[in-house]
Amino acid sequence: MQTTLRKWSLWLGAAAFLALPLASRAQLASDQLKVWEAAPGSVSHIGNITGHAKDAAADYRRYCVGCHGELGDGNGEVAQWLLPPTWPKPRNFQLGIFKCRSTPSGTLPTDEDLFDTIARGMDRSAMPQWSTFTKQQRADLVAWVKHFSPRWANEKPGDPIKIPPEPEVTPERIKAGRDVFARVQCWKCHGVQGMANGPSAATLTDDLGAPIAAFNFTEGARPKCGDTDQDIYRIFMTGLDGTPMPSFSDNIKPDEAWDLVFYLRTLQPHNAFNMKERQIAKQLGLKPINPNAPTQ
Amino acid sequence: MNAMGLLRIRKFANSLSAVLLCAISLVITCSQPANALPAFARKYGLRCSACHESWPMLNYFGQKFKDNGYQLMNDRDAPIWQNPGYWPVTFRMTPIWHRVSTGKVLVDSTGGVDSAVQRVETSGFDLSGLDLHTGGTLEKNFSFFLLPSSDNTGAFHFETVMARLDNLFGSPYLNIKLGKFELDNLLSEKRILTLTGNGGIYQLYHFIPVGDGNIFGQMGDNQLGVEVMGHSNNDRTRYSAAILSSVDGTPGLTYGSNAYSGFFTGSQAFDTGKLGVQRIGAYAFVGEAPTSWLTSGGPTGYLPGSGIGNKNFSREGFVGQFYFGQHLDLQVVTQHGSDSAWFGQGYGDVIDAVAPNNNTPGTTLPPGSRNPTWNGVLFEPHYVYSPQLIFIGRYETIRMSQQSTPGTPSTLGNISTYTIGYRYNPFMTSRAGFAWHNEYNWLHQDGTGPSLGLNTANINTSELLIGFDFDF
Numbered sequence: 004m005q006t007t008l009r010k011w012s013l014w015l016g017a018a019a020f021l022a023l024p025l026a027s028r029a030q031l032a033s034d035q036l037k038v039w040e041a042a043p044g045s046v047s048h049i050g051n052i053t054g055h056a057k058d059a060a061a062d063y064r065r066y067c068v069g070c071h072g073e074l075g076d077g078n079g080e081v082a083q084w085l086l087p088p089t090w091p092k093p094r095n096f097q098l099g100i101f102k103c104r105s106t107p108s109g110t111l112p113t114d115e116d117l118f119d120t121i122a123r124g125m126d127r128s129a130m131p132q133w134s135t136f137t138k139q140q141r142a143d144l145v146a147w148v149k150h151f152s153p154r155w156a157n158e159k160p161g162d163p164i165k166i167p168p169e170p171e172v173t174p175e176r177i178k179a180g181r182d183v184f185a186r187v188q189c190w191k192c193h194g195v196q197g198m199a200n201g202p203s204a205a206t207l208t209d210d211l212g213a214p215i216a217a218f219n220f221t222e223g224a225r226p227k228c229g230d231t232d233q234d235i236y237r238i239f240m241t242g243l244d245g246t247p248m249p250s251f252s253d254n255i256k257p258d259e260a261w262d263l264v265f266y267l268r269t270l271q272p273h274n275a276f277n278m279k280e281r282q283i284a285k286q287l288g289l290k291p292i293n294p295n296a297p298t299q
Numbered sequence: 300m301n302a303m304g305l306l307r308i309r310k311f312a313n314s315l316s317a318v319l320l321c322a323i324s325l326v327i328t329c330s331q332p333a334n335a336l337p338a339f340a341r342k343y344g345l346r347c348s349a350c351h352e353s354w355p356m357l358n359y360f361g362q363k364f365k366d367n368g369y370q371l372m373n374d375r376d377a378p379i380w381q382n383p384g385y386w387p388v389t390f391r392m393t394p395i396w397h398r399v400s401t402g403k404v405l406v407d408s409t410g411g412v413d414s415a416v417q418r419v420e421t422s423g424f425d426l427s428g429l430d431l432h433t434g435g436t437l438e439k440n441f442s443f444f445l446l447p448s449s450d451n452t453g454a455f456h457f458e459t460v461m462a463r464l465d466n467l468f469g470s471p472y473l474n475i476k477l478g479k480f481e482l483d484n485l486l487s488e489k490r491i492l493t494l495t496g497n498g499g500i501y502q503l504y505h506f507i508p509v510g511d512g513n514i515f516g517q518m519g520d521n522q523l524g525v526e527v528m529g530h531s532n533n534d535r536t537r538y539s540a541a542i543l544s545s546v547d548g549t550p551g552l553t554y555g556s557n558a559y560s561g562f563f564t565g566s567q568a569f570d571t572g573k574l575g576v577q578r579i580g581a582y583a584f585v586g587e588a589p590t591s592w593l594t595s596g597g598p599t600g601y602l603p604g605s606g607i608g609n610k611n612f613s614r615e616g617f618v619g620q621f622y623f624g625q626h627l628d629l630q631v632v633t634q635h636g637s638d639s640a641w642f643g644q645g646y647g648d649v650i651d652a653v654a655p656n657n658n659t660p661g662t663t664l665p666p667g668s669r670n671p672t673w674n675g676v677l678f679e680p681h682y683v684y685s686p687q688l689i690f691i692g693r694y695e696t697i698r699m700s701q702q703s704t705p706g707t708p709s710t711l712g713n714i715s716t717y718t719i720g721y722r723y724n725p726f727m728t729s730r731a732g733f734a735w736h737n738e739y740n741w742l743h744q745d746g747t748g749p750s751l752g753l754n755t756a757n758i759n760t761s762e763l764l765i766g767f768d769f770d771f
Contacts, residue, residue: 058573061625065348065686066360069729081344081729089380122533124373129344131371134533135359137570224374275469 045150047114047142054114054142056150062140063147070129071096075151081129087209088216091128099152100210102243103228108250110161111154117145119229126225127216164240166233167257172265172279174287180266183259185292187251192217195291197270203247210245217247220270232276235264337771338387339364340729342435343371347732348686352628353722354732354770355490359568359576363534368442368465368474369435377439387435393494393736395766398422402759403748416749426451427494430458430770440465444480457550459521472529479523479548483539483564485580485618486630486679488519492691495762498718498740501677502695503634508671508703509712509747512647512654513638515545515560515588516612522548522562535568537580545588545609553650555606560586566618575622583615590639590646591658601649601657608658610639610646630679634697636672640664643671643703671703675714687724691738693717708746716742722768731771738764 045056063071072079075096082093094101103120104112121141124132133141149155170176184190192207194200197220209215218226228238239260242250255263268280269289340347347354350361357365370376400420408415428451434444446459461478481489488501504519524543530536545558566580589606616634623629641647644664647654656662675697682690697714720738741761750756 052572058625061685065346069346069349070344084344090375124371126374128373128375131343131345131360131364131373132532133360135363135576137572137576139570139572140575 045146047118047145047149049114049118049138049142049145052138052142054139054144054146056143056146059140059143059147062136062144066133067144075148085129087213088207091125091209091215092211092213093129095211096148096151098245099154100245102245104161104241104244105163105237106161106241107164107252108242108244111158113160113163114142114145114149116160117148118142121145123229125227127227164237164252166236166240167261169232169236170258170261172283174283176262177265177269177280177283177287177289179259180262180264181289181292183255183263184266185294187254188294189263190292190294192247193220195294197221197267207247209247215246220267221272223272223274230274230276232261232264232268235267236260239263337729337731338389338432339369339435342381342385342387344729346686346727346729347724348727351490352681352683353492353686353689353724354734356492357487357490359534363530366474366528366530366534366537367471368440368463369444370440370442370465374439376436378436379438387433389430389432389770391430391432391768391770393427393766393768394424395427395494395736395764396422396424397495397762397764397766399496400761403756405749405751413749414751416751429453437462470529471532474528476526476528477524479521479550480526481521482518482541482562482584483526483528483537484518484582485564485566485578485620486632486677489521492681492689492722493693493718493720493738493740494736494766494768495718495738495740495764497716497742497760497762498693498720498738501632502697502714502716502742503632503675503677506634506636506673506675506697506714508638508643508673508699510645510703511638511642511671512590512645512649512656513588513612513642514547514648514651514653515554515558515586516584516614516636516638517547518562518582518584518614520548522546522560523550524560526562535570535576536566538565539563543586545586551603553603554648555589555609556604558586558588558606558609560584560588564618568620571622574624575628577622578618578620580618581616582618583613585611585613585615587611588642588647590641590654591660591662592649594657598657603650606650608641608646610641612636612638612642626683628681628683630677630681632677634673634675636675638671638703640668640670640703644668665704667705669701669703669705671699672701673697673699673712687727688721690719690721692719711746713745714742716740720764732769734768736764736766736768738762740764 047054068079069081070079070093071077077093077095079093085092099111101112104116106112118141121144122132122134124130191201191203194204199217199219201217204217207215207217226235226238228234239255240250240252242248265280268277269284271277273281350357350364352358364371400418402418403416404419405413406415406417407413428449431447436442442463442465444459444461447455448458449455457479459480461476461480463474463476465474467473467475481487488504491499493499501519505517507513522543523546524541526539526541528539541562543560543562545560546554562584564580564582566578568576568578571577587609589608590610591606591608593602593605594600595602614634614636616632619631621629641658641664645654645656646658649657675695677693677695679693694717699709699712702709702711718738718740722734722736724734726733744758746756748756748758
């Protein structure tokens with residue numbers, strides 16, 4: 004009796020042990036995945052690292068697919084619960100439009116731009132900082148992201164904009180930056196105190212029609228595309244494609260862009276980048292702009 | 300029914316009782332509630348696989364999330380950003396069928412009570428305990444975790460109760476945790492992928508020499524104390540230092556007065572291109588615990604909380620997490636352990652009747668008594684076919700290098716064990732987890748069985764387990 008039971012249980016265990024992994028294979032193989040893997044131009048170059056889309060398939064499935072979807076269209080299972088503007092919708096990679104670029108507005112980002120975005124994440128969104136990945140993993144994922152959009156088959160990324168050396172912060176520059184802030188009407192979205200409460204703020208939508216919030220400089224958050232002075236400069240000059248934030252490269256001279264960076268630093272709470280700017284603003288007794296005043 | 304039939308029934312009942320006792324003691328002493336939290340996945344919209352190599356085991360990203368205080372650091376971690384209907388609670392339970400085979404169980408026979416040994420095998424359907432996880436952030440950079448956990452009869456205890464101040468002074472290198480919490484083991488027993496009685500724990504984390512009375516050096520058990528830990532932004536560099544009460548996680552100051560331990564870890568990870576991220580680190584668990592107890596009402600009326608006469612113990616070793624591409628990895632932990640000779644001679648935890656002796660004033664150790672020491676290593680390879688299917692293996696061995704009592708067989712208490720298994724997740728979403736779990740464990744220990752005139756008193760036990768492991 005016991006021998007029979009023992010045999011039966013061993014056979015049952017062995018059968019169960021083997022059965023499900025075999026069954027799982029059918030589910031794991033996706034025809035669609037193979038189609039995407041075979042797309043042209045599925046390669047990235049980050050320094051001396053070459054990324055291959057096919058090597059990113061497993062990582063994309065593990066980390067990204069829940070939001071960005073199997074087809075990279077931003078319609079993963081979670082997308083329905085991400086409600087803008089608090090939770091921006093996941094990026095639709097098929098459109099080939101990206102916020103964070105070093106390239107002029109309307110052009111494709113460089114591989115490095117996408118590479119940096121993966122590690123930096125996107126604050127105030129569901130996109131985490133994937134900084135635990137190896138550089139190779141990130142390079143592979145860049146290639147994977149690119150292969151969703153036909154733009155990379157037909158276009159080349161734009162040339163990165165030139166960022167001149169950062170000048171010394173002075174009271175004059177901060178005051179000049181305040182004038183730029185008023186002149187190009189940053190306040191219409193960001194508010195006169197940088198609190199994202201300008202007259203247009205409530206009406207902002209992205210290119211897909213979803214509500215989007217202007218950046219609030221006063222709450223201590225990191226700008227989405229980086230928090231160094233160079234990052235902020237770059238945001239003015241390239242714009243954030245797909246959002247209402249335009250490129251000001253035609254309206255602002257490089258020197259003025261630096262002035263604006265320094266002024267915006269005074270609106271932020273204390274952080275690692277703005278100690279000097281805040282000190283100067285305090286000494287100047289700097290007041291918010293008055294949009295109704297004849298000149299600022 | 301004839302006499303032979305009655306004898307068989309009695310024998311079977313005795314055998315079953317023995318096995319049940321073994322099983323119950325294993326469940327009570329060794330069950331390891333694990334942290335796999337769909338509550339976090341629901342909060343952030345990430346699939347289980349984003350944080351878990353296979354849940355509940357963390358991958359590097361999940362480890363960073365935990366190190367950040369269950370925060371993604373995307374400025375949306377505070378509860379104020381969540382839908383008010385969200386409640387950060389997860390339950391986990393595991394219905395199973397298992398077959399346990401225990402060697403050399405003492406049984407009654409025609410020679411009298413406990414006059415024979417035999418192998419006892421039993422099988423049947425069973426349950427794990429229930430884990431009720433709740434954790435997350437109270438506010439940005441204020442984290443918490445509560446884990447009421449039951450055994451399979453529904454008797455609850457607090458497995459984890461802690462609050463944590465994260466990123467103090469804006470630095471990820473300074474985080475402070477207070478309460479009852481898991482020690483900062485890189486290979487976490489609370490996230491172990493295996494479920495059998497002996498394979499569901501790391502033997503290395505609980506080893507106590509035969510006859511030793513020290514229960515306080517079990518680094519697999521959650522402990523009461525305060526921990527400072529820190530890490531680099533990408534989590535490549537990690538350290539932690541914890542000061543713990545030497546109570547093995549038992550609240551109520553049941554044991555000694557002023558007995559503390561320290562648990563220290565440090566590790567560094569390296570980017571090795573296509574191979575992945577490799578991490579190496581070291582840990583040390585050093586402390587002291589009581590051996591001398593006041594009594595009341597007689598020599599065996601030990602007074603809880605009265606322990607003094609602290610003696611030392613230590614556990615230290617290296618940890619490696621090695622990755623060989625996207626599918627294969629190997630986790631390694633080594634340990635050198637040492638207890639004071641007092642523990643080795645059976646002084647220590649008298650409250651739980653672990654130690655038979657009380658170190659009353661004037662007590663001396665038997666001549667020649669030495670600190671028991673041992674060395675161990677565990678290897679745990681994983682083959683991750685996909686986020687939904689992982690194959691698991693483990694081999695652990697612990698070898699005594701010095702017995703406390705001279706003349707004791709050098710191999711007494713040595714352990715060898717291996718475990719193989721796989722977990723298959725038929726779906727992978729951000730809402731719930733479900734795994735079809737299959738596992739086999741075999742354990743051998745030298746000299747701890749009843750000899751009864753046999754040449755060796757070694758024990759072999761094995762367990763086959765099949766079950767559903769789910770949480771929501």
